[in-house]
Amino acid sequence: xAKTTQPISMDSYEGQEVNITCSHxxxxxxxYITWYQxxxxxxxxxxxxxxxxxxxxxxxxxxxxxxxKSSTLSLPRVSLSDTAVYYCxxxxxxxxxxxxxxxxGTRLQVQP
Amino acid sequence: SQTIHQWPATLxxxxxxxxxxxxxxxxxxxxxxxxxxxxAGRGLQLLFYSVGIGQISSEVPQNLSASRPQDRQFILSSxxxxxxxxxxxxxxxxxxxxxxxxxxxxxxxxx
Numbered sequence: 646x647a648k649t650t651q652p653i654s655m656d657s658y659e660g661q662e663v664n665i666t667c668s669h670x671x672x673x674x675x676x677y678i679t680w681y682q683x684x685x686x687x688x689x690x691x692x693x694x695x696x697x698x699x700x701x702x703x704x705x706x707x708x709x710x711x712x713x714k715s716s717t718l719s720l721p722r723v724s725l726s727d728t729a730v731y732y733c734x735x736x737x738x739x740x741x742x743x744x745x746x747x748x749x750g751t752r753l754q755v756q757p
Numbered sequence: 758s759q760t761i762h763q764w765p766a767t768l769x770x771x772x773x774x775x776x777x778x779x780x781x782x783x784x785x786x787x788x789x790x791x792x793x794x795x796x797a798g799r800g801l802q803l804l805f806y807s808v809g810i811g812q813i814s815s816e817v818p819q820n821l822s823a824s825r826p827q828d829r830q831f832i833l834s835s836x837x838x839x840x841x842x843x844x845x846x847x848x849x850x851x852x853x854x855x856x857x858x859x860x861x862x863x864x865x866x867x868x
Contacts (some may be wrong), residue, residue, distance in 0.1 A: 679856065688847045688859025689801070732800065747793075747801035 649733045654752040663720045667733030670714050678716045681732045728755045759784035763860040776835040780848030788850040790831040795845040843867045
């Protein structure tokens with residue numbers, strides 16, 4: 646599985662846009678990029694997944710450049726409730742058997 | 758819709774005692790099932806995954822074992838707990854895609 650590198654922590658204020666970048670230099674051709682969010686004492690929650698270019702849903706946007714060696718999770722207008730740990734994962738889609746490798750994630754702290 | 762349950766939510770056990778954590782999934786058939794452990798302030802470590810009844814793959818050697826007696830039931834066990842077994846245990850399931858859906862977790866404290 647491709648290794649990912651994320652900032653350990655980030656700080657922001659309510660109403661700001663937050664961009665969290667993840668590096669995955671060894672991403673394979675069949676790999677997808679997935680982001681999860683985890684609140685304290687809860688299991689991670691799926692946020693968004695993409696392969697290339699841009700993906701947007703009601704929660705976030707995911708930007709993936711042409712070389713796919715990195716990706717950026719964009720959270721528009723964060724609120725206090727977005728304070729959480731965000732994990733970037735890379736893995737092959739469709740097998741379901743490939744174990745996801747969670748790194749330490751990025752701890753986002755949103756201030757009022 | 759699919760739901761995943763774990764129990765108990767919290768458990769305090771003495772060193773050397775046995776362990777049994779249960780995970781069940783509703784609303785789907787033949788899911789892939791996973792057990793993860795998360796130490797305080799750390800990422801998740803995959804312990805076991807299963808692609809079908811009786812099929813268990815272990816990711817790391819350890820004091821724990823897993824079983825899947827039914828299609829939507831996944832059990833994590835230990836015969837004798839160690840202090841190092843303390844942590845937050847998460848069960849997850851996935852379908853055909855890569856996305857995994859996590860349960861609420863069990864916080865285990867071994868004293």
